[in-house]
Amino acid sequence: MSEAFSVRVLLYGRCREAAGTAEMMVSLPPGGVVGDLVERLSAESVVGFGMESVAVAVNRKLASRDHALDPSDEVAVIPPVAGG
Amino acid sequence: MSEAFSVRVLLYGRCREAAGTAEMMVSLPPGGVVGDLVERLSAESVVGFGMESVAVAVNRKLASRDHALDPSDEVAVIPPVAGG
Amino acid sequence: MQADGLDGSEEGPRTIASVTEEPLTALDLVSLLGTDSDGAVVAFEGRVRDHNRGRRVVRLHYEAYPEMADEVLRDIAREAQAQYPVTQVGIRHRVGTLDVADVSLVVAVAAAHRDPAFDAARYVIEQLKARLPVWKKEEYADGSSEWVESQPVEGE
């Protein structure tokens, strides 16, 4: 992306409660990556409890912090899980 | 037992088939023990396939070869098992 | 053999252990076991396979010394409860003629946590294979049949 853009972000569990919503649009700078998204969410206290423990899924696959985002991506914040 | 006596012996699996019956009376010498019983059954080909692989239960508990038998005992020949 | 072999109260230690001529499924035990403090139930079904040692099996005949078998199953269940932090143990072994895919054995264990439940279930299976007075005759596709005697019982 050579321009600033927004992605739709799905929120679950603790993050969803902190944000007060299950889904939000997040603005990112040109060339924005997963790491930018996490920082932005942290600044907005959505993942205030510990950025490093949060994973991000892009199109339902876990993505690294340097993964470049696209406005069409399905992005989800994955706080520590507790299935079973 | 100071006299010769008989015990009722339950037979299962291969032993039952070899004997052609599920139950038989076996005569034992005075003071007869489990080992005497196994030898007698072996002589009669009931456990001809290998005496050492046969266990004997007396009153539903495994008994050693030198366990003394009594006419009132419930005795069973236990060939190698295959449960599961 | 007819008895349910069930003892213990709903919320306390419970043991179910018997041989039976009735068809079995894991559900029979899983639905009976577990207290409110149990987070894990592990169940095992042993089923009749259509092959064994390279031969095509069409049917099995299981024979038990039922009175002793019930006692051995109860002993094994109680050993599992003594050796692992599990609350309830159930074991049922079928006897009679079984077709391919029929269930010959069901073991179920309830526990607060899953690791001891798995360990206790495996303990039960290993012990009964070594100790349970049950015998098995395999019937093969070619019409022949044979006693399967894998495990001489260790006497005292």
Place this chain on the structure above:
Amino acid sequence: MQADGLDGSEEGPRTIASVTEEPLTALDLVSLLGTDSDGAVVAFEGRVRDHNRGRRVVRLHYEAYPEMADEVLRDIAREAQAQYPVTQVGIRHRVGTLDVADVSLVVAVAAAHRDPAFDAARYVIEQLKARLPVWKKEEYADGSSEWVESQPVEGE
């Protein structure tokens, strides 16, 4: 989430993997799994315990990212089938509000022999605890509630 997540033919490799809002029991999977060459079916039920970390639990709320959860469950089931000699694997995880003793998770594995069936079942449980996008909020007897977050997911 609505789909059954079922594929594979009756006698071939089969995978059942999904999150669901419907009540679960081990039977749902055990009765579906197994071929004529399978001698062992291992099943696991995870149930809601009435206590956790010293607190009295009265209810749980499970939340999933369902589309990703279904994919992760299918991945885990297929990994188990690739890594162990097992034929069929089923996994269902419940979401929504669960009471004490309700079943949150069912895993079932069919195999020719019991050891790989046990090993594969444990593999599935360990993997889904580490990777499945499911979150759990505990509600306590004193009216408070808390997210339980045991396992940060390892990113790439």
